[in-house]
Amino acid sequence: MDSNSHNHIPMSTSKDTVIYLTECLSLVPDIVFKPMFGEYGIHSGNKMFALACANTLFFKTTPETIHLFEDTMTKAYPGSRNTAPANADWLEDSDKLAEIVHLTLEHIPVTKPKKKKC
Numbered sequence: 001m002d003s004n005s006h007n008h009i010p011m012s013t014s015k016d017t018v019i020y021l022t023e024c025l026s027l028v029p030d031i032v033f034k035p036m037f038g039e040y041g042i043h044s045g046n047k048m049f050a051l052a053c054a055n056t057l058f059f060k061t062t063p064e065t066i067h068l069f070e071d072t073m074t075k076a077y078p079g080s081r082n083t084a085p086a087n088a089d090w091l092e093d094s095d096k097l098a099e100i101v102h103l104t105l106e107h108i109p110v111t112k113p114k115k116k117k118c
Contacts, residue, residue: 012038017055024057024091027098039077048111049104050086051076057086059100062107068100 018033018040025031025042033040033052042050042057051058058076059065061084066072069084076083090097 013040013052013055017052021052021057024094024097025101027094028101043111044101044105046110047105047108049101049108051083053077057091058083059086059104060108062104064107065100065103068103 021042022031022033028044030043030045032043034043034048039054040052041048042052049060051060053076056076058080059069061069061072061082066084068087070087072084074085075081086097086100090100
């Protein structure tokens with residue numbers, strides 16, 4: 001057995017998780033899940049405010065929102081900055097979740113469109 005065979009490789013987010021998160025986020029307008037590397041960027045309008053990684057909802061964080069999170073150490077993926085997992089109770093309360101999304105959207109910049117390759 002080689003020494004790397006025991007390393008945990010996170011699994012990508014399942015379609016069932018996307019359906020569940022879509023329901024949880026039902027009060028947020030214009031929700032779009034954009035696939036990226038087996039995971040998803042979650043957008044409202046022209047801003048990506050969260051990621052679905054390894055079947056977990058991670059918000060983008062800012063200095064204005066970081067204090068809202070119970071777990072600020074777990075990141076969406078290795079090397080990820082400014083992300084934190086949603087508090088479990090938020091997923092059970094669509095109003096609270098929508099409030100957190102609104103606060104996040106207020107404090108993050110518009111997602112820059114990718115330049116088209118020639």
